[in-house]
Structures are given as structure tokens and as C-alpha cells.
Amino acid sequence: MAADPLLLLLIGAMFTLIQPKFARNYQSQQYFAKNSKILRSGRRGRIACLAGGSHSTVDSPALTETRLNTSRLKSYNALWSALAMEELARLGVKHVCIGPGSRSTPLTIAAAENPKLETIVHYDERSLGFYALGLAKGSKTPVAIITTSGTAVPNLMPAIAEARQDHIPLLVLSADRPAELLDCGANQAIRQQNMFANFAVYDQVVPCPTHEIPPSFILSTIDYAFSKAKEFSAPIHLNFHFREPLSPPDSELSNSIPEEYYQTISRWLDDQEPQTTYFKAPKSLVSPTAITKIQHLIQTHGNQKMMIIAGNLKSDEEAHSVVELAREWKVPLFTDVCSQLRLQDIPGVLLLSDGDTCANEIAADPNALIFMFGDRFVSKTLLTSLSRGRPTFVQITPYLDRQDPNHMVTLRVESEIASAVSELLNLNSSQEGDNAFLDLEEKGNDIEIEEILESEQAFSTWVCSAIGPNTSLYLGNSMPIRYIDRNAKRTVPFGGSSCNVYANRGASGIDGVLSSALGVAHATNKHILLLIGDLSLLHDIGALQLARGLRVTIVLVNNDGGIIFRKLPVARQKHLFREFFQAPHGIHSFSNAAAHFGIDYTMVNSSSDIDELRARIQEGNPSSPKIFEYFRAPEPL
Numbered sequence: 001m002a003a004d005p006l007l008l009l010l011i012g013a014m015f016t017l018i019q020p021k022f023a024r025n026y027q028s029q030q031y032f033a034k035n036s037k038i039l040r041s042g043r044r045g046r047i048a049c050l051a052g053g054s055h056s057t058v059d060s061p062a063l064t065e066t067r068l069n070t071s072r073l074k075s076y077n078a079l080w081s082a083l084a085m086e087e088l089a090r091l092g093v094k095h096v097c098i099g100p101g102s103r104s105t106p107l108t109i110a111a112a113e114n115p116k117l118e119t120i121v122h123y124d125e126r127s128l129g130f131y132a133l134g135l136a137k138g139s140k141t142p143v144a145i146i147t148t149s150g151t152a153v154p155n156l157m158p159a160i161a162e163a164r165q166d167h168i169p170l171l172v173l174s175a176d177r178p179a180e181l182l183d184c185g186a187n188q189a190i191r192q193q194n195m196f197a198n199f200a201v202y203d204q205v206v207p208c209p210t211h212e213i214p215p216s217f218i219l220s221t222i223d224y225a226f227s228k229a230k231e232f233s234a235p236i237h238l239n240f241h242f243r244e245p246l247s248p249p250d251s252e253l254s255n256s257i258p259e260e261y262y263q264t265i266s267r268w269l270d271d272q273e274p275q276t277t278y279f280k281a282p283k284s285l286v287s288p289t290a291i292t293k294i295q296h297l298i299q300t301h302g303n304q305k306m307m308i309i310a311g312n313l314k315s316d317e318e319a320h321s322v323v324e325l326a327r328e329w330k331v332p333l334f335t336d337v338c339s340q341l342r343l344q345d346i347p348g349v350l351l352l353s354d355g356d357t358c359a360n361e362i363a364a365d366p367n368a369l370i371f372m373f374g375d376r377f378v379s380k381t382l383l384t385s386l387s388r389g390r391p392t393f394v395q396i397t398p399y400l401d402r403q404d405p406n407h408m409v410t411l412r413v414e415s416e417i418a419s420a421v422s423e424l425l426n427l428n429s430s431q432e433g434d435n436a437f438l439d440l441e442e443k444g445n446d447i448e449i450e451e452i453l454e455s456e457q458a459f460s461t462w463v464c465s466a467i468g469p470n471t472s473l474y475l476g477n478s479m480p481i482r483y484i485d486r487n488a489k490r491t492v493p494f495g496g497s498s499c500n501v502y503a504n505r506g507a508s509g510i511d512g513v514l515s516s517a518l519g520v521a522h523a524t525n526k527h528i529l530l531l532i533g534d535l536s537l538l539h540d541i542g543a544l545q546l547a548r549g550l551r552v553t554i555v556l557v558n559n560d561g562g563i564i565f566r567k568l569p570v571a572r573q574k575h576l577f578r579e580f581f582q583a584p585h586g587i588h589s590f591s592n593a594a595a596h597f598g599i600d601y602t603m604v605n606s607s608s609d610i611d612e613l614r615a616r617i618q619e620g621n622p623s624s625p626k627i628f629e630y631f632r633a634p635e636p637l
Contacts, residue, residue, distance in 0.1 A: 068269055070262060076209035077242050079257060080218045081110035083265075084173070084240075087222040089116035090274045093144055093171070095523070097132040099125040099155075101148020103188070104175035105246040108146055120522070120546075125152045127543040129159025130504075130512030133168055134519020137502055140315075142169035142229050149176045150188035153195055158511050160235045164199035165506025167233035167314075167375070167399055171225065172196065178208050178243045192239050202228040202236040208243050211257070216264035219275035227278035233399065282416065286423045290413045295427050297392060297411070301369040306331040307352070307362045309382075310339035311403075312375035312505060313417070321421040322373050323349060323494070328425055334359050336377035337475065337485035338503055343464060345490040354379035354486040364389035371396065373417050376403045378485045378505065396420045449607050456557050459604075459630050461487040463531060463555055463617070469493075470620030471553075472500040472524070474517035476532035477510050478564045480557060484531070502528075510536040514554070515543040521550040527620040534558040538585065544597040547625040553616055554599075558631040560584045566634075588631055600626040 068086055073079040084107070085096070096111040097120045098104075111119050120135075122128040125147055136143040147153055153174045163170045176182075177189040194203055202225050207213065225236045268275050298306075308331055310322045319340040326333035332350040335341040342353060352359040362368050363385035370386070370393045377383075386393070387406045396413045397403060404412075413420060451458040460483040467473060469492070475481040481503055492499045502520055504513055513536045521528040530552060537556055547554075561584040571577050578584065594601035602609055613628050 070257070070269070074256065075106075075245070076211065076257065077106040077246060078110070079215065080206075080209040081106035081240075082114075083215055083218050084222055085110040085114045085117060087219050087274055088144055088171070088226070089114055090272065091223070091226045092141055093226075094118055094139060094141055095120060095132070095135045096144045096146060097122070097128050097135070099123070099128050099145075099147045099152050101152060101175070102246065103149040103177065103242055104146050104173075104240075106242055107173055107175060107240060109247065111144075111146060122543075122546060124542050125155035126158060126512065127515040127540060127546070129156040129170075130162070130515035130540070131519040131522075131543070131546060132170055133159050133163055133504075133512070134502075134516035134521075135523045136163070136168045136170060136519075137516070138520035138523025142171050142226065144171040144173055147172070147174050148188075149174070149192065150190055153190075153192050157196070158507075158509060160196050160199045160237075162504050162506045162509065162512065163235045164201075166312075166504065168235075168506075169229035169233055170235040171229060172200070172235060172237045174237065174239050176239050176241045178241050195239075196235060196237045199235055200237040201232040201234040204236075204238050206238055206240045208241045211261055214264040215262065216268075216275065219265060219268060223274055223276040223278065230278075231280060282419075286413065286415045286420050290411065291423055291427070293411055294394060294413075294424065297369055297394065298427060301367070301392065303329055303331055305362060305365055305368040307334060307359065307368065307370050308332070309334045309336070309370060309372040309377060310341050310374065311336050311372055311377045312338040313340050313373065316340060316500075318374065318417040320495075321418040325371075325421045325424055332358060332362070334377075334382065336374075336379065337481060337488070338378065338501055338505055339374065340501060342485065342501065343467065343473070343488055343490060343492045343499055344494045345492065346494040351490065353488075354381055354482075360385040363391065366391055368392070370394065373397070373421075375399070375505070376405070378481060449610060452610060453605070453607075454632075456559060456630060456632050457483050457487065460484065460531060460557060461489070462610075463529070463613070465489040465491050466614045466617055467492065467499055467529060468618035468620045469499065471527045471529050471617050472502065472520070474513070474520060474528055474530045475501065475503040476513045476530070476536045477504060477508050478533050478536065478562075479559075480531040480533055481505075482564075511539040513537075514540040515546065517554075518543060518546050518550055518552060521552045525551070527551045527553070527617075527622060529617050530554045532556055534560065534585070534587070534590075535562060537590065538587075541593055544593065544599060547597070547599060550625055551622050552625045553613075553622060554625065554627045555613070556590060556627060556629040558588070558590070558629055559634050560586065560588065560631075561634070563634050582634070588633075590627065590629055594627045600624065602626070602628050604628055604630045 068082060073082055096117050098108055098111060100121060100123060111117055120131065122131065129145060132143040132145050145156065147156065156172060160170065174192055176192050177186055181189050193205055197203060204221060204225060206221065225238055229236045262269065308322060308326050310319065310333060313319045323333065323341065323346055326349045332352050334352040359382055363382055366389050368391035370391050372395045374397060383406065386408065390408050392410045393408050394411045395409045396415060396417060398416050400414065452462045460480055464473060464484050475484055504516055513532055517528055517530040532554065534556065561582040563582065565571060565581040570581060589603060591601050602612060604610065604613065616622055
């Protein structure tokens with residue numbers, strides 16, 4: 001018996017009230033379900049919804065193998081959205097992250113029906129934004145995000161802030177009400193224009209699609225926005241206004257777009273290239289004036305009090321070029337935890353890290369010469385020593401923004417790091433006598449099982465020392481990244497299989513870390529070991545829905561609250577500290593959360609649990625996600 005349409009609408013409305021983030025418009029989702037076959041196989045799309053995550057393949061009636069099938073696009077909303085998605089695909093975008101909603105229906109359908117794009121759907125936009133961030137980190141390509149109107153858009157703010165600070169290109173495509181429904185009390189309508197003004201390098205309002213604006217406008221706008229995201233390695237925001245109907249059934253609307261409307265894009269329709277391709281001279285050419293200044297600094301200082309700092313580096317190429325320079329110049333190399341070098345055993349170079357007396361002595365010497373490559377480093381100890389000594393400081397980075405919290409940079413060179421190193425290798429840095437610190441050796445002892453089971457610092461350090469060649473590391477903020485920066489052993493052979501280290505060190509928040517790590521696992525299809533704290537996981541626990549099918553091991557260090565605040569002077573005020581700073585949550589096991597999301601779980605309590613964890617991360621080829629929890633209640637103050 002056929003269902004009563006009125007009853008179906010009533011059920012849809014009730015579901016919308018219960019789950020507004022998932023089902024904002026029942027009729028739109030019915031249209032999408034009717035017009036897109038979802039097959040549970042393949043890797044065309046990854047859907048994580050309330051019923052569970054899955055890979056899916058979506059038929060694409062609007063696109064043929066070589067040409068956009070405009071005859072099936074029966075509204076300007078549908079056409080502009082299809083043009084936008086196709087142009088993104090031509091520009092090299094591979095992933096589109098979608099938060100379900102009504103106003104974004106045209107964009108969502110266009111993304112779902114484009115066979116060149118892999119779609120990821122998640123009900124929580126804050127988590128979705130960080131997942132996109134991880135995808136962009138792992139794939140090293142810009143990632144698009146589609147959201148509906150209203151609070152869905154500002155839910156992306158933490159991820160957009162992190163992306164801006166960490167030089168990650170994200171493309172935000174938000175849907176919005178038309179102008180006549182803004183600032184008048186219309187439902188789910190807020191001021192979205194310039195929402196990310198402090199973080200987006202380009203912000204553009206896309207007006208309601210109409211025959212009065214040529215279709216070449218949308219292609220040109222996408223191309224320009226993409227070029228800005230690439231040029232600055234930063235987010236952009238396009239705010240699309242749509243009038244209803246958002247997804248009219250084919251049978252109720254004839255093709256209302258005249259053939260002459262396509263005149264301005266006729267060549268584009270027959271081609272596979274973007275409408276506008278932007279070319280900019282690469283940053284591979286280092287200023288001759290800068291090289292002359294560096295040569296003078298080297299001749300003045302000599303190499304006996306020189307040090308190279310490898311900060312946050314984005315690639316193995318950058319990291320290896322910095323190692324080559326340290327070898328050639330015979331100077332110590334300080335390796336930040338995000339330099340891709342911190343875990344590597346590199347012969348022929350004195351390797352320093354957070355807490356090494358040698359590094360702090362050089363940094364505190366006003367007569368020293370310091371070269372820093374890449375973004376800022378984690379070590380507060382080194383930063384303090386540099387502030388005290390204020391040595392001559394040369395910074396080489398491919399980015400425009402200032403990375404100088406001590407306000408002490410002497411010379412700043414904007415250049416691709418590998419290109420700059422190539423120029424510096426041609427300089428004669430050798431002086432009489434070797435660097436005074438080259439005879440020092442890094443010290444470290446093996447960690448006993450008993451210590452691993454009793455100390456979260458020892459446990460965290462051991463976890464990273466056990467990493468095999470097929471595993472990459474994602475570090476949570478707060479204590480995990482500090483433990484590894486200071487204590488990690490160099491167990492990864494240099495130049496072998498890459499063991500990449502990722503972290504959200506742009507804004508350094510504890511939110512979105514799980515989502516970001518899952519995004520990297522998705523993009524790289526590589527085993528990711530995530531070392532994360534309890535508060536950070538609680539911030540992002542809904543992202544466990546996205547973990548299904550990914551090769552990820554989540555190592556949770558649970559100390560029941562914000563133990564990092566014990567380092568603050570306020571910790572001495574015991575009557576305030578526990579309640580207002582440590583803020584214990586009382587969750588001593590996340591086993592129920594793991595079970596809720598269908599994820600395997602082990603509480604690390606014994607040597608056999610340690611052996612299980614070691615085997616998993618050394619093999620580096622798990623078929624499903626798993627959580628290993630290490631709980632230790634903090635000692636009383």
C-alpha cells in the first residue's frame with residue numbers, strides 16, 4: 001500500500017526537529033535519494049551519518065565522460081552549482097566535505113553527481129571542518145567544504161582559524177538565504193558575509209543564480225578564489241545565495257535555461273581545462289641581496305657558534321635539504337617535533353631537541369648565528385633562551401606572515417626552503433676549527449616496562465619509539481606533543497620509509513585533533529597513530545563516527561582533566577585549581593564510547609597490552625580502527 005504523502009511529510013518534519021543538523025529539509029533529501037543511486041561499494045564517496053559510515057558510488061546523470069550534460073540541469077541553481085563543482089575538479093580538487101542541509105541542496109547534489117569528486121558527509125560541521133583540514137594536509141591539495149545556512153557556517157570557525165595559521169588551503173562554499181530574507185527574521189538566516197574575514201584570504205558573495213549574470217562569472221570566481229587559496233596556502237570563503245525551489249523534481253519543471261545562455265562558456269563546455277589558469281613565478285628564486293647579506297653574516301660570525309633550527313616543515317624534501325645543509329656546514333641541527341626529523345636517526349649530524357643544554361647555550365649567546373627553516377617550533381625552553389640571548393637570527397620560510405614571537409628576526413627570506421638551501425650550499429661557511437658542540441652526543445636510555453605502566457610521560461615516549469616504517473604520527477596538543485618533542489628516541493632510519501609527523505600547531509587548540517587525524521588517514525591511506533589526551537578526545541568524540549574503515553590507532557592518555565595547567569602558578573592555589581583549571585570529568589574509561597561507535601578497545605594495564613600495542617604500530621597495517629587507553633589518575637597536589 002502506498003504511503004500517505006501527508007504522513008510522510010509529518011514524519012519528516014518531526015525528524016527535522018529531533019535531528020536538525022542531519023535532516024534540515026525532508027523534501028530535499030527525498031529528491032536526492034530519488035535521483036542518486038547509492039551503491040555500497042567502491043571509493044567514490046565516504047558517507048558518515050547517524051546510521052553509520054560507508055563508502056558509496058553515486059550515479060552522475062548530469063555529467064558525461066567529456067562534457068557537462070546541460071540538458072539535465074533544469075534550473076539556474078542546479079547549473080551554477082554543477083559549474084562550480086566541475087571547475088573545482090578541473091582545478092585539481094579531489095575531496096568535498098558536506099554537512100547535510102536544505103539551503104545547500106544545489107551544491108550538494110552537484111558534488112554528489114560529479115564522478116571526479118570524492119564526497120565525505122558528516123553531521124557535525126565543526127568536526128567536518130577539521131576532517132577537511134586533515135584531508136588537505138594528507139593530500140597536499142585544497143579541499144572544499146559545503147555547508148547549509150545559519151549556524152552550520154560558524155561551526156567551521158575553529159578549523160578555518162587553524163587552517164589560516166598553519167597554511168592549509170580550504171575552500172568554504174556556504175549556502176545562504178537570498179537578500180530579501182536576511183535581517184528580517186527569516187528562519188535559519190544569519191549574517192554570513194565576511195564570517196571568516198580574519199582568516200580567509202578571499203571572501204566573495206555569490207548572488208542568486210539568474211539569467212542576467214553569465215555562467216562564465218561562476219567559473220571565473222571559482223578560478224580566482226582557488227588561485228588565492230593556493231597562493232597564500234590559506235582558506236577562502238564563497239557564500240552562495242539560493243532562492244527556492246532548491247531541488248524541483250524533473251517532472252514539475254521544464255528546461256527553463258535557453259541555449260544562448262551558454263554562449264560565454266561554449267569553449268569551456270567542449271574542453272577539460274579550467275576557464276582561467278593562474279600562473280605565478282615560483283618562490284624558487286632567492287634574492288641575490290639576501291644571499292649577499294647571509295654570506296656577510298657567516299663571514300662575520302664563523303661557524304663555531306652556529307645552529308640550524310628545523311621548525312615546522314611540510315615535506316620530506318624540505319627536511320632532507322635542511323639536513324644536507326647541516327652536514328655541509330658542520331653545525332648542530334635542532335629538530336622540532338613537526339620538522340619530520342625529530343624521530344629520525346641521522347648520521348653525521350649533531351641532532352638537538354627540546355631540553356638539550358647545548359641548544360639552549362647557543363640560543364642564549366648574543367654572538368651566535370641561528371638559521372631557522374619553516375614555521376615556528378614547539379619548544380618554549382628554546383624560545384626563552386633565544387629571547388634571553390637575542391642572537392643574530394635568519395629565518396627562511398615560503399610564507400608571507402610573520403613568525404617572530406620574540407621580535408628578534410635579523411633577516412627574513414621568503415623562499416621555498418629547498419631552493420634557499422641550494423643557494424646556501426654554494427656559500428663557503430667553513431672556518432678554522434669545527435663547531436664547538438659537534439663532539440656532544442645525544443643521551444638516552446631504554447624505558448623499562450614497569451616505568452611505561454606507571455608514567456604517562458614514559459608511556460607516551462615509548463609509544464613513539466615503537467613506531468614502524470609503515471606508520472605516521474599525529475600528535476595531540478597539550479601534553480602529548482610536549483612529551484614527544486622533549487623525550488622521543490630517534491628510532492626511524494633516515495632516508496628510509498617516511499614517518500611523517502602531523503599536528504595542529506597553527507592555533508594549537510585541543511579541539512578537532514581526532515577529526516584532523518582521521519582526515520590524514522583517509523587522504524594518505526596510511527596507518528596513522530594518534531596520540532591524544534582525554535580532554536581533546538572529549539572535544540571531538542563525535543568524530544569517531546568517521547573512523548570506520550580507516551587505518552588508525554588511537555592512543556588515549558587519560559589523566560582526568562587539564563593536568564597541563566599544573567605548570568601554571570595558579571596551581572599553587574589548590575582551592576581553585578582542581579575545580580576551575582584541572583576540571584576533572586570523572587571518565588576513567590572510554591570503553592563505552594568505543595563500543596557505541598563500534599570501535600575495538602583495549603585498556604593498557606599490563607605487559608601483554610603493551611605487546612599488543614607494539615605489534616600493531618610496528619606492523620602498521622591494521623584493517624580497522626582501535627583505541628588503546630592509558631589511564632593514570634593524577635597525583636594530589
